[in-house]
Amino acid sequence: MAPKLRNKKGDTFARKYFTRTKAMRKLGLSVGNFRRLCILKGVFPRAPKGSGSSSQVYYLAKDIKFLAHDPLLQSFQKEHRHFKQMKSALGVRDFKKLNELVARRPSISVSHIIRERYPTFVDAIRDLDDALSLMFLFASVERLHYRYQPALLSSIEFSTLHFLNYVVKTSSLKKVFISIKGIYYQAAIMGQNVTWIVPHRAKVDTELIVNHTILHSFVQFYDTLLKFVNFKLYATKEMPYPPEVSETLRAGDAMLDIFNVEAAAADDGGMSPAENAVSEEAAASEAPITDDDMRSRIDSLRATIESRAEEESALVAATGGKDDENELDEFEEDDEDEEARVKRLAARQAKKARQRKKCLFAGLNIWLNRETPVDSLQFVVKALKGEVAWETHPAPAFALDSPRITHHIIDRPMAGKTIAGRVYVQPQWVYDSVNAGFLLPTEWYAPGAALPPHLSPFEEYAEGDHVPDQYKVITDLKNELFASEEVKAKLAAKAKAKALEEARATGILSLDDAQREQVYSEELLAEQLGIPYTRWAKMSEEEREAVVKNAAEPIGPSHSDDDAAPAGDKTKAKRKRVSKQQTRSVDDNLDTIMLSKNKRRKYNSVINKRESRKRKADMLASRKAALEAKANK
Numbered sequence: 243m244a245p246k247l248r249n250k251k252g253d254t255f256a257r258k259y260f261t262r263t264k265a266m267r268k269l270g271l272s273v274g275n276f277r278r279l280c281i282l283k284g285v286f287p288r289a290p291k292g293s294g295s296s297s298q299v300y301y302l303a304k305d306i307k308f309l310a311h312d313p314l315l316q317s318f319q320k321e322h323r324h325f326k327q328m329k330s331a332l333g334v335r336d337f338k339k340l341n342e343l344v345a346r347r348p349s350i351s352v353s354h355i356i357r358e359r360y361p362t363f364v365d366a367i368r369d370l371d372d373a374l375s376l377m378f379l380f381a382s383v384e385r386l387h388y389r390y391q392p393a394l395l396s397s398i399e400f401s402t403l404h405f406l407n408y409v410v411k412t413s414s415l416k417k418v419f420i421s422i423k424g425i426y427y428q429a430a431i432m433g434q435n436v437t438w439i440v441p442h443r444a445k446v447d448t449e450l451i452v453n454h455t456i457l458h459s460f461v462q463f464y465d466t467l468l469k470f471v472n473f474k475l476y477a478t479k480e481m482p483y484p485p486e487v488s489e490t491l492r493a494g495d496a497m498l499d500i501f502n503v504e505a506a507a508a509d510d511g512g513m514s515p516a517e518n519a520v521s522e523e524a525a526a527s528e529a530p531i532t533d534d535d536m537r538s539r540i541d542s543l544r545a546t547i548e549s550r551a552e553e554e555s556a557l558v559a560a561t562g563g564k565d566d567e568n569e570l571d572e573f574e575e576d577d578e579d580e581e582a583r584v585k586r587l588a589a590r591q592a593k594k595a596r597q598r599k600k601c602l603f604a605g606l607n608i609w610l611n612r613e614t615p616v617d618s619l620q621f622v623v624k625a626l627k628g629e630v631a632w633e634t635h636p637a638p639a640f641a642l643d644s645p646r647i648t649h650h651i652i653d654r655p656m657a658g659k660t661i662a663g664r665v666y667v668q669p670q671w672v673y674d675s676v677n678a679g680f681l682l683p684t685e686w687y688a689p690g691a692a693l694p695p696h697l698s699p700f701e702e703y704a705e706g707d708h709v710p711d712q713y714k715v716i717t718d719l720k721n722e723l724f725a726s727e728e729v730k731a732k733l734a735a736k737a738k739a740k741a742l743e744e745a746r747a748t749g750i751l752s753l754d755d756a757q758r759e760q761v762y763s764e765e766l767l768a769e770q771l772g773i774p775y776t777r778w779a780k781m782s783e784e785e786r787e788a789v790v791k792n793a794a795e796p797i798g799p800s801h802s803d804d805d806a807a808p809a810g811d812k813t814k815a816k817r818k819r820v821s822k823q824q825t826r827s828v829d830d831n832l833d834t835i836m837l838s839k840n841k842r843r844k845y846n847s848v849i850n851k852r853e854s855r856k857r858k859a860d861m862l863a864s865r866k867a868a869l870e871a872k873a874n875k
Contacts, residue, residue, distance in 0.1 A: 245800075248729040253730075257303060258302065258303055259288065259289070259290050259300040259301065259302060259303060259524060260300065260301050260302075260303050260306050261298050261299065261300060261301075262276070262287070262298075262299040262300075262301065265301050265306045268306060268310065269306070269309060269310060269315065270315070270319075271315070273316060274455060275318045275322075275515060277455075277456065277459070278455075278459045279309060279312070279315075279318070280309075281456070281459040281460060281463065282314065282352055282355055282462075282463050283308075283309060283312065283314075283355060283358075283359075284359055285301065285305045285308075287299045287300060287301055288300050288301060288302055300794060300864045302756075308665050313354065314350065314352075314355075317348070317350045317351075318350075320348050321348050321350065324343065324346075324347065324348055327343055328343045328344065330341060331343060333631075350462075352463055352466050353466060353470075355463070356466055356467055356470050360467075363432070363471075363474055364432060364433075364434065366467065366470065366471055367431055367432050367434045367471065368434055369467075370436045370467075370468075370471065371436060371437050371438055372429075372464075373464035373467055373468060374402075374405070374436070374438035374468070375439050376457075376461060376464055377398055377401060377402050377461070377464055377465065378402055378439070378440045378441070378461060379441055380395070380398050380461055381398050382440065382441050382443065383441075383722055386686050390454075390458065390461075390669055394461070394462070394465065397465055397469075398461065398465055400484070401465055401468045401469055401472065402468075403498065403500070403501075404472045404476075404483070404485065405468060405471075405472055405485060406476075406498060406621055407485060407498060407501050408472065408475050408476065408479075409429050409621075409625055410498060410621065410624045410625045411479070411481065412479065412629065413600040413601075413625055413626060414429040414430050414431055414625070415427065415428075415429050415621075415622065415625040415626065415676070416428045416429060416430050416435070416599075417437075417676070417677055417699040417700065418622055418673045418676050418677065418699070419673070419677070419696075419698050419699055419700065420670075420696060421671060423439060423441070424440050424441040424442055425439065425440050425442070425615075425618055426438075426439050427439075427440065427701070428699075428700075431475070432475075432478075437700075440618070441481055442615075443615070443617075456636060472484075482869070485501045486501070488499060488500055488501070489499050490636065490637070490789065491636055492638060496635060496636055496637070497616075497617050497620055497621075498620055498621060498624060499620075499635070499637075500627070523771045531759060545755075551720065561649065576580070587771055591724070594724075595679050595724070598679065598680070598724075599626070599634045599676075599679045599680075600626065600627070601626065601627045602626040602627070602628075602675065602676065602681065603623050603626045603627055603628025604626075604627035604628065605648075606623075606628045606629070606648045606649060607628075607629045607630075607631075607639070607640055607644075607646045607647050607648050607649075608623055608628060608629065608630045608631075608648070608650075608651060608672075609630075609631055609632065609640075609642060609647045609649070609650045609651070609664075610631070610632040610651050611632075611633075611650070611651060611652045611653060611654070612632065612633050612634070613652075613653045613654055614651050614652070614653045614669050615669065616632050619651065619669060620632075620678060622672055622673065623794055626676065627707075643661065645663060646665045647663075648664060648665065649664060649666075649667060649684075650664050650665070650666045650667075651667055651668070651669055651671075651672065652667075652689050653668060654689070655689060655690050656689045656690060661808055665684050666689050667684050667687045667688065667689070667840070668687045668688075668689060668691075668693060670687055670693050670696055671684060671686075671687035673686075673696070674694070674696065674697075677697070678716050678720065679720065680720060680723065680724070682716070694712050695710060695712045697710060697712055697716075705852070705853065706852055706856040706859055707858075707859055708858065708859035708862040708863060714752050714765045764786065764790060765778065767789075767790065768789065771789070773789070792847045
C-alpha cells in the first residue's frame with residue numbers, strides 16, 4: 243500500500259502518483275499497449291520520496307491524465323478489435339476473410355506526437371542522436387524480416403540513406419572515429435552537433451537478446467521523426483524530397499550513388515537532362531540534324547560541363563570554399579586591444595579551417611579495394627567533395643586502370659605490380675585526415691606500415707592533461723602549414739613593446755633583483771592597508787617611507803602597560819596583536835584571502851581537480867616511459 247505522505251500543499255501521495263496497475267485500469271489498456279503508449283508519448287516512471295524499497299512502479303498522476311486524452315487510445319482499441327476478428331476467422335478456418343483482414347490491418351499514426359514533443363525544429367535536431375543510432379542498427383542487422391514488417395524495414399533503410407545524402411550534399415561531416423562498437427560520425431546540422439554510431443558489417447544473432455516489442459515501438463517513433471527531419475532539411479536547401487532514385491543503381495551495390503540519376507541514365511545509354519535539352523532544341527529547329535551532328539553536340543556539351551566543373555572544384559579548393567572577390571575586407575580598429583585582436587584572428591582562422599575542411603578531398607579520385615569498408619569510405623569521401631569508385635559498382639565513375647585515380651585505398655599487403663601516378667594508402671588515412679582538417683602525409687599510412695595511433699576527435703585536452711605524442715605532431719604540422727606567421731609575429735611584437743613601455747614607465751627595469759623585490763613588497767603592503775595603486779604611484783618617496791614605517795610599528799599597549807594590565811586584558815591584547823600581525827603579514831595564498839567561504843570551497847575544488855589531472859598525466863607519462871624502456875631492451 244502506498245505510504246500516506248503529505249507535502250506542503252496537503253496533497254496526499256495517492257493523489258500525486260499512480261501505480262502502473264491503477265494507470266492501466268484508468269486508461270483501459272493492456273501491459274503491452276500501455277508500455278507502447280508511454281514510449282511514444284515520452285512518459286517514464288518515477289521514484290517518489292517516501293516510497294522506500296517498494297517494488298511498485300509509480301507514474302505521475304498528471305502524466306496519466308495527459309495520456310487519457312490522446313487519440314492513440316482509440317487507435318489501440320480499433321487495433322484490438324481487428325485482432326479479435328482475425329483470431330475468430332482463424333478459429334473457424336475462414337482463410338479468405340483472414341486474408342482480407344490482414345490486408346486491411348489498421349495503421350497507427352504518430353505524426354501528432356512529433357509536433358507535441360518537439361515544438362521547434364531545433365528540438366528535433368537535438369534529439370536525433372539516439373534515433374539515428376537505432377535506425378542505423380536496424381538498417382545493418384539482417385534476419386529481421388520475420389519479426390518486423392518489410393515495409394517498415396524498407397522505410398528505415400531509405401530514411402537513413404536520405405539523411406546521409408543530405409550530409410553529403412551539404413558537406414556537414416565534422417568528425418569520424420572507429421571503435422570496437424562501430425563507427426562514430428558527427429555532423430553540424432542547423433548549428434547543432436549530431437552524433438551517431440553505425441555498427442560494423444557483421445552477422446548478429448538477434449534471437450532472445452532483446453525485447454523486440456519494445457524496440458518496435460521506438461523504431462516506429464524514430465522512423466516518423468527522421469522523415470519529418472529529412473523533409474525539413476531538404477526543404478531548407480530547396481532540394482526535392484524524397485530524392486529521385488535510380489532503379490538501375492539500386493539493383494547493384496551503389497549505396498549513396500542511387501540518388502545520382504543523371505549518371506545512371508548516361509550509363510544506361512539514356513539521355514541526361516542536358517542531353518534532353520539538346521534534343522528538344524534540335525527537334526524545334528527547322529533544319530534536320532543527323533545522328534553524327536547530334537553526337538558531336540552532345541560530346542561538346544559534355545566536355546564543356548566537365549571543364550566548368552573542374553574549374554569550380556579547383557577554385558573552391560584554392561580559395562577555401564569562398565570567392566575572394568565577394569569577400570568583404572576586414573579592417574583593424576585603432577582602439578582594439580591585443581586580446582580582441584587575438585580573438586578576431588582565431589575566429590578568422592577557424593572559419594577558414596571549416597571552409598577548407600568542407601573541400602578536403604576536392605579533386606581527388608579514390609579507388610576502394612574490395613576488402614575496405616566501402617560504405618563508410620564512400621560516405622566520408624563524398625561528404626568532403628571527393629569521388630570514389632570500386633569493383634562491384636554498377637556504374638563506376640572511372641575504371642581501375644584509369645589515369646584519373648589519385649589514391650588507391652588498400653587494406654592488405656601489396657601483392658603484384660603498382661600503377662604509377664597514384665598513391666597507395668590504408669583506410670585510416672581518410673579518417674585521420676578528416677579529424678585533422680587537412681590531408682596528412684601518406685607515408686605514415688603506406689600499405690604494410692605500422693599505423694600511427696587513431697586518436698579520438700571527441701577528446702579535448704585541458705591544461706595539465708596527458709597529451710598523446712601523435713596529437714602534438716599533428717598540431718605542430720597544422721600550425722606549420724596553415725598558421726598566419728606574419729600576423730602572429732606582428733601581435734607578439736606589439737605585446738612585447740607594450741610590456742616594455744609599461745615596465746620603463748614604472749622604473750622597474752632600472753632596479754636590481756633586491757630592489758625590485760622591495761618595490762613589490764611595498765606595493766603589496768599598501769594594498770593590504772587599503773591604499774589604491776593609483777594613489778600609491780602618485781605618493782612621494784618620503785610619504786611611502788612614512789607609510790612603511792608606521793605599518794612596521796607595533797600596535798597595541800606597550801610592555802609596561804601590559805604589565806600593569808590585568809591578566810584578562812593581557813590575553814585580549816595579545817590576541818589582538820597576533821591577529822593584526824597575521825593580517826598584515828604577506829599571505830602566500832593571495833588568491834583566496836578575499837574570497838568568501840563558499841567561493842573559497844569552489845576554488846579549492848577546481849585546484850584539486852587540476853592537481854588530480856596532473857597526477858594522472860604524470861602516471862601515464864611514467865607508464866609510457868616504462869613501456870618504452872622495456873621495448874628498447
